Amino acid sequence: MKQKVTAAYAAEVGRAAFTWGWPLVNMHNRLSIMEQVPEPGLLKGIVPAGPPNHIGMLHDYIRPEERVVACPNQDVVYGFGALDAQRGPAVVQVPDFGDRFWVYQIVNQRTDSFVELGKMYGTKPGHYLLAHEDWDGDVPEGIAGVFRYDTRIGIVIPRVFQDDTDEDRAAVQPVVNQVSVYPLADFDGSMKVIDYSQVPSFGGDGASDGDEETQWVDPDTFFDLLPSVLDEIPARPGEEALYAWFREVLDAAAEDDTIAAALKQAALDADATVRELFEFRNYGIPLAANWTTQRLGARFGTDYLMRTAVGKSNIFVNTPNETSYFYLDLDAQGARLNGTNTYTVRFDADEIPPVQGFWSLTVYNKHHFFHPNELDRYSLGTKNKHLTFGDDGSLTLTVGGTAPTDPTELANWLPAPADDFTLYLRTYWPAPSILDGTWQPPAVDRTA
Template identity: 55%
Template sequence: MKKVFILVLIFSQLVNCRKESSAKNTPADLDSSAIERTILPGPPANIILPDEYVRQVASFAYLWAWPMVNIHNRKVLFEKLPGPLYKGGVVPLSPPNQLCMLTDYIKPGEKDVACPNQDVVYGFGLTDFSKDALVVQVPDFGDRFWVYQVCNQRTDGYASLGKMYGTEAGFYLLAGPNWKGKVPSGIKKVFRSSTDLGVVIPRVFQTDDPADKKAIQPLIQQILMYPLSQFDGKMKTKDWTKIPILPSPSDAGNEETKWVKPETFFDELPVIMKEVPSLPGEEAIYGQIRSVLNASKNNQRIKDILKQAAVEADKKLITPLFQFSNVGYPLKYNWSIQGNGAQFGLDYLTRTACAKANIFVNKPNETKYFYQDKDMKGDRLKGDHKYTVTFEKGNVPPAKGFWSLTLYNEYHFFAPNSINRFSLGTKNKDLKYNPDGSLTLYVQNTPPSDDKLSNWLPAPKEVFSLYIRCYWPEDRVIKGIWTPPAVVKVN
């Protein structure tokens, strides 16, 4: 892992050297071919590539491209779908350039996206702007919290659609980097992606109150995405209760669907590099990776090294990033956090760490996340112990939208339990506060006493993780003034 990050530093220095060389050391009368030779982004064609060099470039490429390959492979699978449907009744799927909305919280059994929450009604759709620009409909949500996450293939957000933005109801246009069409009357705003592939994930808050679950249904029916060619200026609706249900695959395991396979990674990477244009400063990185890919075309030895390096990187570099204790930076009491979700830019480590541990995180002004694998003393959370999380009076997670404490099993999915409860927070109207105004949540495998049942977050017998969300966080969360309390082992 250390070698890979050294390689990142070398690439960064190479970019800076190129800029300095171009600015200081190029005579005015130097011919253009000479200039071109001085700024090659990677090794020249046919240069000898030592095995260890190939391994290091391959390891870095695996870290760098992992999220983009993840999105690409979802698109390859989903474009075979006949239309919106529910896989196993719990996962919303649709072909690119359409949405599929759930009608209630996501249920246990979902394995396509790690770390879902049970505070919102989700939707999911992929964009493919190589075909057309897309219209997204925004209903009049009133005072209800909502946000549409809109990301490019790098998982960086490029649109601002949500309660925190003061977004008005109506029609919005999403367009790709090469779209040159005319914006029709009735479109309120255009958001442009730097890549053709991307993701749109609506989130609409609801409480546990049956009346609220009923009230949200007309709003959900107006959440749609469709090609611009279908736009007529009228709000379309869809009854999501009539969506076909696709059975769950019989071989579904406990872990997230494996969207990135190291054995085929370098066969897919040339396509991804065409799909995702380089950012300013990345030219040297693209050049290094392309030099290795080009050399492998007619060289079985290099092909074998690339495959072996991908398998090794998947095991030693990517897999450890699944643990929350390796994501972002540390806070008090063994919590961790990342501060640039969906705004990763050139921060390849955090982007891939988030993609591995909990892909599709929102931008920091939309959501702040706090991750926890351990108790206050640093011991791994496990269901054979009992824990408490106590927020002092007036110090529950500060959020203008909602907050929640969610529990995940070792695979970052919901742990089935006798009361079908997977999180506690704003949505729960029956939380009981202590006499001093503080709030204690009880995290344990067995039920607490009756007077504490409303504050019980059931845990599995095995290891588990905790996760705090602050949707539309207050400034003291964004600025790091507020941090979560300790997770205290009580037995």
């Protein structure tokens, strides 16, 4: 006999379920888009994509018009695609990258990483298998390793570092064209090649509608999708009661329109709370001078708040040993960063971000996307060969305000919108001093 559920109780459970399940439904809906892509290519000519168990790759930096993933970077050539365990295992190709930095981020439906593929791991070129933990097929000869996941859906995002030079744009093409994911049935032991500069575009050309990220989670339909999502993602040890709690209310809603209406309203209410997590200053670990960070990226476990906050503000972050991230909404004095002002960021010679991969400082507008500008410049860091260092080895970057007229100062200037903006510091393959918190970003001071 089923227990009676009131609308008020359902609303309380519904708000918790929405906050908990927001990233999981986000991933579910991304697969639904990939299911409409017939072959590796580009969405609207901008974003790499492929059908399930495939990926697409760019052949250059991501463009500022993209709205599929917030907080992209312009240091790497990206790839993107979705795994679907119901369609069987997939093979991921790793070409010989030489000395070039690279890392493949591959996460399950919880946005937790389940692979180690990258330069920091000493990964050898070859073919690797991505398979659900329940798959019991034979692993063919020629597969260098197998990585297992326990959810229906995964996401694959290769990142290949590229200098901001024409020479490196040309040099990176042969290896980028060998980065690929495809069903195990298509594996023949060869290193398949796709010329990603010639792939088709789907869904028309140009930017997505609006200034914000694509709405991957709609409060109006959230609880229609949640039952399927709970089926796609098994409860972790200790989560069984949580799943039962959610299912009890979902079952009640299926039989009672009043309960269903209460759940829909709960989703709308909780969506306002999740939107607050979009602002970096509202979550994470506070650091000096109003920077914040997080150290659970792609290994969130049961930290549901962090999983949703990262999912809302900058989904698909790497694990901290692959990339450590630092976020800034407020200057050193506590005022909101705004591009009508000018700011300086000074790294002492011994405080340049200590990395074995690369680092970059990026400006994002208030929607966490690039601010189009005449210089076509959105970040500065390792990729830039024109940076001017002081005689003492220090590096001073200027952000916002009017473009400097002096060429040397212009080389170290980041344009910002005449509006609120965010600074975002990436450190790929960070040194131990970043991981243990010994190193922190410098203060960002308003100078004009």
